[in-house]
Amino acid sequence: GQNIDQPTEMTATEGAIVQINCTYQTSGFNGLFWYQQHAGEAPTFLSYNVLDGLEEKGRFSSFLSRSKGYSYLLLKELQMKDSASYLCAVSSGGYNKLIFGAGTRLAVHP
Amino acid sequence: DGGITQSPKYLFRKEGQNVTLSCEQNLNHDAMYWYRQDPGQGLRLIYYSQIVNDFQKGDIAEGYSVSREKKESFPLTVTSAQKNPTAFYLCASSNGLAGNNEQFFGPGTRLTVL
Numbered sequence: 051g052q053n054i055d056q057p058t059e060m061t062a063t064e065g066a067i068v069q070i071n072c073t074y075q076t077s078g079f080n081g082l083f084w085y086q087q088h089a090g091e092a093p094t095f096l097s098y099n100v101l102d103g104l105e106e107k108g109r110f111s112s113f114l115s116r117s118k119g120y121s122y123l124l125l126k127e128l129q130m131k132d133s134a135s136y137l138c139a140v141s142s143g144g145y146n147k148l149i150f151g152a153g154t155r156l157a158v159h160p
Numbered sequence: 161d162g163g164i165t166q167s168p169k170y171l172f173r174k175e176g177q178n179v180t181l182s183c184e185q186n187l188n189h190d191a192m193y194w195y196r197q198d199p200g201q202g203l204r205l206i207y208y209s210q211i212v213n214d215f216q217k218g219d220i221a222e223g224y225s226v227s228r229e230k231k232e233s234f235p236l237t238v239t240s241a242q243k244n245p246t247a248f249y250l251c252a253s254s255n256g257l258a259g260n261n262e263q264f265f266g267p268g269t270r271l272t273v274l
Contacts, residue, residue, distance in 0.1 A: 054202065058200075081260050090248075091268070092250065092266055092268055094265070137202070139202075145216070146191065148203070148205070150202030152202045153202065
């Protein structure tokens with residue numbers, strides 16, 4: 051079967067660093083996406099990894115290990131506005147099919 | 161501004177009624193998708209379309225229907241055959257079907273069936 055696992059909830063302090071993990075088992079792999087979704091709103095794109103290693107984009111970084119079926123999203127210098135759900139999704143199959151994890155709800159407190 | 165619009169944002173229907181959710185994009189994207197999001201679950205693919213007049217079933221197509229008569233539009237009909245239609249529905253589009261193509265999402269429609 052196809053499965054993506056990520057923690058349900060995390061909490062962190064403003065200004066700190068948090069790492070959100072994602073493990074996956076899929077029949078195909080065309081890359082891994084991270085999306086941010088505020089409650090009741092559309093998911094917005096954060097990052098895409100297809101090769102092993104770290105991709106850095108401002109305060110956000112994403113890491114991929116294809117051999118381990120593992121990725122993480124690293125958020126630095128946390129701000130209150132970073133309180134949201136973070137969705138891990140694997141592109142699998144011939145039509146850009148995205149398989150989503152259930153999302154990790156991050157709460158940032160002062 | 162380019163983007164994806166969905167209407168309405170909130171929709172209430174009585175059980176047994178069909179309802180159509182609108183999705184329009186002006187990004188000139190070929191591919192469009194419909195997802196359903198339920199609490200505690202990941203987004204699940206209902207239907208997708210690669211090109212005008214062509215669409216394919218996703219993982220949970222039963223009780224839903226779509227059309228793709230124009231490149232910009234991909235409406236979703238939730239029929240009375242859908243056993244549990246109350247959910248948050250998201251439309252997305254991408255510039256092709258290659259695996260590295262980011263999907264852009266609309267603001268969503270929250271459907272409640274009474």
